[in-house]
Amino acid sequence: MKIAVLRETASGERRVAATPETVKKFAALGAQVAVEQGAGVAASYDDAGYEAAGATIGTRAATLKGADIVLGIQGPDPADLKDAAKGVWLVAGLNPFGAGENGRARVDGYAAAGIEALAMEFMPRITRAQSMDILSSQANLAGYKAVLDAAAEYGRAFPMMMTAAGTVSAAKAFVMGVGVAGLQAIATARRLGAQVSATDVRSATKEQIQSLGAKPIFVENVAGIEGEGSGGYATEMSEEYQKAQAELVSGHIAKQDIVITTALIPGRPAPRLISDAQIATMRPGSVIVDLAVESGGNVEGSVAGEVVEKHGVRIVGHKNVASRLATDSSALFARNLYNFLSTFWDKEAGKPVLDEEIGDAVRLTKDGQVVNQRLLG
Known part of the structure; x- marks a missing residue:
């Protein structure tokens, strides 16, 4: 069983899908790991570290030759897998x-090339798959980094400061969308000393917001505000709720120094x-x-990049x-991939064998066809 790890080619992508830590773990399962030269450099993992962990280093063609599994952060162009x-x-x-x-279109390309494509972001949000959830692991760091980015752009201090020259008031931060990223943003802003409020x-x-020491801002007494979608994701809001929330938020946002928006709806x-x-x-x-700027943006006038x-x-x-x-994001992503493959590792077969619940959820293509029901429905 050969596992190939490719250098990412997407613009601005610095992560890598395996680290020396996970290379060692795969080797312990009996797998051979090949890493494309320079794959981890942008994430501060050098080739020598991979070699020390037991991986072979080579060109993309050599890395792909004979590979049974290819690991990536973002899906490569099907043409880049021509040697697989x-x-x-x-x-x-x-x-x-x-x-x-x-x-x-890229998924269709994988099908045409005979690639069995497994989309990690389609991982079901069930208890036994939590350690495989790339969306959660990456959103956690994104929520943290969002607060640091806000602090870098903000021309004032976050915490209240008592000085001989007078008092500096604490910044007021408002987090909109309390998923994994939002919760981490709340916690980070609190650590930096801001007065934090949040809504979802x-x-x-509401209880999660309060448990982190922030103030919940919620529309009350409006029917149909639960917003609970499948797998813990939010769904689209009713018109009545949207109107009530807009009025509430308008009054609150005018008093804020920092606002962080994190709301996403899968597939929309x-x-x-x-x-x-x-x-x-x-x-x-x-x-x-x-x-959410890459998915159209939560904020009117925001520009991706x-x-x-x-x-x-x-x-x-x-x-x-x-x-x-x-x-750090590479380390967490790589562990998600290892946890996924090792959970289904069949020692006798010397490879992972997926079950229906998770396998059918993440599998996009097989035997030259697109097979995932979320793409066929």
Whole structure:
């Protein structure tokens, strides 16, 4: 069983799908690991470290030759896998709902090439799969980094400071969307000394917000505000709730120094949470970080890959935020992949054998066909 680890080619991608730690673990299972030369350099993992862990280092063609499984962060172009054998597993974040050539068209390309593509972001959110969940591990770091990015753009201090020259007031931070990224953003902003509040369409998150010492901001007495979707994701809000939330948020956001938005709906454009008119109510020097910018953005006027200014407010739209912490995000992603494959490792067969529950959930293509029901429905 040969496992290949490729150098990422997507623009701005600094992560790598295996680390020396996981290479050792795969070797202990009996697998041979081949790593493309320089695959981990951008994440501070050098070739010597992989070799010391038992991997072989080589060109992309040599790495792919004879591989049974290919590991990646983002799915490579099917043409980049021309040296791989038919039936090879591709295990990565494959963005099957993405637009253009990076989404469904690429999935179709994997099918045509005879690749069995396994999308890690389709991992079901069930207890036994928590250690395999790349969305959670990467969102956790993105939520942390979002607060640091906000602090870097904010021209004032976060904590209250008592000095001989007078008192510096604590920054007020508002987190919109309390999933994994939002919870980490709340915790990080609190650690930095900000006064933190948060909101979400899922009423069950109120206790989570309070447990972190933040103030929950919720619409009350409006029918249908639970917002609970399958697998713990939020669904789209009712019109009544959207109107009530907009009124509540408009009054609250005008008093905030930092706003971090994290709302995403799988397979759909990110919901619009902040309008241009609401941005105009914030005081000059305030900062908004839009973590959903690559999916259309929660904030009107946010631009993917840029920091823009509107009405004196800086709107941060960094792409691939987890990759901005490449060493740690690679380590967590690599462990997710190892946990996935090792859980199903059949010692007699010397390879992983997937079950129906998880296998059918993550498998996009097989035997030249697109087979995932989420893409066929």
